[in-house]
Amino acid sequence: MLDLHRLKALHAVAVYGSVGAAAEALMVTPSAISQQLAKLERETGSTLIERSGRGVKLTDAAGLLAEHAERILALVEMAEADFEALRGTVVGRLSIAAFPTAARGLLPGALNELKRRHPELDLVLYEREPERQVREVARGELDLALVQDWLNRPMAIPEGLSRAALLDDVADVILPVGHALADRREIDLAELHGERWISSSPGTVCHDWLVFTLRTAALEPEFSCMADEYPTQIALVGAGHGCAIVPRLGRDVLPQDVRAVPILPRPTRRIYALWRTDAARRPAIRAAVEVLRQTSPPPGLTAASGELGEPATPSSHAVPHPGQ
Helix, strand or coil: CCCHHHHHHHHHHHHHCCHHHHHHHHCCCHHHHHHHHHHHHHHHCCCCEEEECCEEEECHHHHHHHHHHHHHHHHHHHHHHHHHHHHCCCCEEEEEEECHHHHHHCHHHHHHHHHHHCCCEEEEEEECCHHHHHHHHHCCCCCEEEEEEECCECCCCCCCEEEEEEEEEEEEEEEECCCCCCCCCCEEHHHHCCCEEEECCCCCHHHHHHHHHHHHCCCCCEEEEECCCHHHHHHHHHCCCCEEEEECCCCCCCCCCEEEECEECCCEEEEEEEEEHHHHHCHHHHHHHHHHHHCCCCCCCEECCCCCCEECCCCCCCCCCCCC
């Protein structure tokens, strides 16, 4: 009898390409994955893993078994979902992922409320970049994800997923307190011609989005600092090293040496809950989405309109997104 946990470990290695990446996805140690694979080799009497340089490579036998494991795990998930739906109770394990600012600015309170209403629900939270969340929800490795869709840069969503709009988030420009425009109620982005900018690292989705935003206002950005965390960017603005554009969701109270000024055109992103359409019968997913939609948006943000469980419209092209 093949053990499901060992099949899951093998499937994760096949999907993510390494023992370390599989361990991160399953929230276990690499040694735990290696142990499961060794036991699976003894169960099957086959060599499943071969050393390849500093990594590992799946054998043909492992590839065949991983294909069967994918189908087996999908059937197990369907059986669990049907059983939960039959019982009609909000129980079991629910894995939720969110990008950093949503994990910080939206989920703590929502998870508290979800746990208060449904104490038998086992909640697991992952912080993930948006593109990775979409892949893992589509593959059944995550139950629910909070994703973002910048209105001028739509995210590509595969078929078979449903979503519910949660809130609209707006980004402001962060200026040093002594800046000539820092006391304005709002400014046109084009007025910041000639400014130096603070951005995430080149090649990251956050950097790509900022470049796109500035160029829509006919600004050719000149970067002075690169920092991947928004609080670090804000600190650098306060020290006089440039300006930054930062969303409101998950933004801490600003220090006294900076000002957040609304800009036109207003960069806006819509935050969605995303799940597999076939899994919608799970009471736990319905309960989680309901709580997320009922959670009051943070100050300065507005709840989004939209039908619960609307099919996610597939996009014809994938585009970069800010991961924060």
